[in-house]
Amino acid sequence: MDNLIKSVAITGGTHGNELTGVHLIKHWQSNIDKVERPSFSTELHIANPKANKAVRRYIDQDLNRQFSLEDLNNAELTGCEQQQAKLLNTLLGPKDDPRVDFIIDLHTTTANMGMSLIFNSSDPLVVGMAFYIKQKMPHATLFFEPSERLENNFLTSVGRLSGFLIEVGPIAQGLLNYQVYAETQEAVMHALDYLEMKNTGQPVALPAQMPGYQFTKKVSLPVDENGGISAMVHPNLQNQDYQAIHPGDPLFITLAGETIVYDGDSTVYGAFINEAAYYDQKVGLSFMEEMTIDLDMNA
Amino acid sequence: MDNLIKSVAITGGTHGNELTGVHLIKHWQSNIDKVERPSFSTELHIANPKANKAVRRYIDQDLNRQFSLEDLNNAELTGCEQQQAKLLNTLLGPKDDPRVDFIIDLHTTTANMGMSLIFNSSDPLVVGMAFYIKQKMPHATLFFEPSERLENNFLTSVGRLSGFLIEVGPIAQGLLNYQVYAETQEAVMHALDYLEMKNTGQPVALPAQMPGYQFTKKVSLPVDENGGISAMVHPNLQNQDYQAIHPGDPLFITLAGETIVYDGDSTVYGAFINEAAYYDQKVGLSFMEEMTIDLDMNA
Numbered sequence: 001m002d003n004l005i006k007s008v009a010i011t012g013g014t015h016g017n018e019l020t021g022v023h024l025i026k027h028w029q030s031n032i033d034k035v036e037r038p039s040f041s042t043e044l045h046i047a048n049p050k051a052n053k054a055v056r057r058y059i060d061q062d063l064n065r066q067f068s069l070e071d072l073n074n075a076e077l078t079g080c081e082q083q084q085a086k087l088l089n090t091l092l093g094p095k096d097d098p099r100v101d102f103i104i105d106l107h108t109t110t111a112n113m114g115m116s117l118i119f120n121s122s123d124p125l126v127v128g129m130a131f132y133i134k135q136k137m138p139h140a141t142l143f144f145e146p147s148e149r150l151e152n153n154f155l156t157s158v159g160r161l162s163g164f165l166i167e168v169g170p171i172a173q174g175l176l177n178y179q180v181y182a183e184t185q186e187a188v189m190h191a192l193d194y195l196e197m198k199n200t201g202q203p204v205a206l207p208a209q210m211p212g213y214q215f216t217k218k219v220s221l222p223v224d225e226n227g228g229i230s231a232m233v234h235p236n237l238q239n240q241d242y243q244a245i246h247p248g249d250p251l252f253i254t255l256a257g258e259t260i261v262y263d264g265d266s267t268v269y270g271a272f273i274n275e276a277a278y279y280d281q282k283v284g285l286s287f288m289e290e291m292t293i294d295l296d297m298n299a
Numbered sequence: 300m301d302n303l304i305k306s307v308a309i310t311g312g313t314h315g316n317e318l319t320g321v322h323l324i325k326h327w328q329s330n331i332d333k334v335e336r337p338s339f340s341t342e343l344h345i346a347n348p349k350a351n352k353a354v355r356r357y358i359d360q361d362l363n364r365q366f367s368l369e370d371l372n373n374a375e376l377t378g379c380e381q382q383q384a385k386l387l388n389t390l391l392g393p394k395d396d397p398r399v400d401f402i403i404d405l406h407t408t409t410a411n412m413g414m415s416l417i418f419n420s421s422d423p424l425v426v427g428m429a430f431y432i433k434q435k436m437p438h439a440t441l442f443f444e445p446s447e448r449l450e451n452n453f454l455t456s457v458g459r460l461s462g463f464l465i466e467v468g469p470i471a472q473g474l475l476n477y478q479v480y481a482e483t484q485e486a487v488m489h490a491l492d493y494l495e496m497k498n499t500g501q502p503v504a505l506p507a508q509m510p511g512y513q514f515t516k517k518v519s520l521p522v523d524e525n526g527g528i529s530a531m532v533h534p535n536l537q538n539q540d541y542q543a544i545h546p547g548d549p550l551f552i553t554l555a556g557e558t559i560v561y562d563g564d565s566t567v568y569g570a571f572i573n574e575a576a577y578y579d580q581k582v583g584l585s586f587m588e589e590m591t592i593d594l595d596m597n598a
Binding site (some may be wrong): 277 | 318322323325326330354355370408409469470471472473474475476477478480483527528532533534552554555556573574575576578579
């Protein structure tokens with residue numbers, strides 16, 4: 001495979017109420033020099049303008065779950081975001097022979113996940129981008145969620161290399177916070193600098209391994225007999241993303257104040273703890289496992 | 300005026316994406332003894348069920364701006380929340396001769412306002428409730444926004460005594476946080492205990508004065524030539540609700556990172572700093588002034 005990157009897309013507002021990416025895109029549209037690099041072209045897109053106008057995550061479906069090749073090719077899927085996914089696939093892909101090499105998609109979360117770098121590919125160029133950003137921003141967390149590109153349903157999977165999500169929190173939906181905005185911008189600058197160095201053969205010194213986390217499962221919020229939420233994230237767990245959860249540790253607390261503990265038998269790590277966007281699925285957090293990520297997983 | 304309180308209504312979900320009040324109402328509906336007191340009746344209402352189901356602040360209009368007597372009597376106002384206001388007025392009022400004596404309305408904010416007790420009336424029973432809660436919860440802030448009851452457009456103004464908003468933050472829209480939930484519950488318990496003591500002639504020792512804040516004006520977010528937000532709350536101001544803002548202090552920072560300072564000539568205090576719900580009006584914060592609140596303002 002030709003590893004030269006000729007075309008990069010930066011997308012924001014894939015979730016319409018995550019305003020940070022939207023306003024960075026708008027800012028860069030008026031200051032294009034910030035995202036241009038000599039060896040490749042950069043394009044900027046607000047991914048879900050209708051949802052952004054409504055300041056909602058989505059109108060009909062979560063846009064960032066609509067990009068599997070199967071769904072893109074399914075003419076019966078005609079909801080607002082299903083149509084928008086097909087339009088973005090035409091614009092950036094098509095997924096089975098993409099025009100764009102690499103997509104960087106900008107997200108925020110209500111969870112205390114700091115600067116999280118989420119990637120689905122083990123390609124050393126992709127993993128190396130995460131390593132490079134973490135070298136520059138040591139507080140960043142590497143979040144590996146392996147997935148076959150054509151089956152993956154994220155927007156970033158439309159690029160030739162399954163790309164990269166920059167996910168920053170905690171921040172409420174529907175507002176801007178300068179720290180989150182500035183950190184997201186800094187991470188994008190490092191990502192573009194990294195691609196420029198790789199493209200032009202400049203040496204990029206990266207470790208062979210870095211610590212990170214891998215998604216294992218979603219954990220549901222407790223519900224009552226009517227399906228309503230009957231418990232919330234326990235205060236001991238709130239804001240403790242990427243910290244260890246041991247057997248017997250509190251997970252939830254009921255509306256009446258009773259603690260519900262983790263009844264597993266191995267230590268896990270939480271992420272997306274109390275993410276507002278997952279309340280529609282009544283998901284309280286994700287469980288992760290610690291892992292050592294290899295720069296070249298096939299070596 | 301007969302100062303006995305015979306009927307109290309507690310309302311939550313007036314803004315449909317503020318879930319704390321909704322879940323407290325649901326919890327108390329199954330545990331009615333928590334909100335019952337011998338000397339008065341307590342009723343519980345989810346004020347905007349349609350907006351709550353959609354997890355949006357409102358469907359057509361902000362419900363908590365629809366309760367002026369003039370608007371309630373205007374048959375031409377037929378939007379979703381305008382109709383809902385008329386229904387609540389029938390249920391709890393009517394405003395010009397209310398069935399319910401006192402309404403406690405539960406709210407949350409994305410701003411770092413802690414436990415804020417917002418009241419529009421100088422009636423000593425209302426002011427005394429705020430004083431009593433602050434005695435029990437000293438970190439609470441008294442937020443006085445004087446307004447003539449029949450002109451006031453808040454839900455709480457439908458009660459015989461213009462009531463009381465309990466506004467807690469910071470919390471993102473669309474989620475629950477146990478600390479916010481538990482603090483809100485505690486404040487309501489104190490409010491009900493206070494009414495019970497007043498009703499039954501038990502002595503309630505309150506100071507003659509307490510410190511607080513009074514609303515002065517809303518401050519707009521800077522916008523570009525297309526009306527889009529061009530600056531956000533300055534990081535020095537973020538989370539600094541109820542702290543002094545001196546002339547020359549930073550207020551906003553542009554998308555390009557340039558600071559915009561407060562150009563007034565007197566010290567003010569901020570509240571509702573970076574409240575997500577006010578982005579639709581492009582409001583960045585409220586200015587407040589410090590004040591000493593008298594328990595009996597007519598004494």
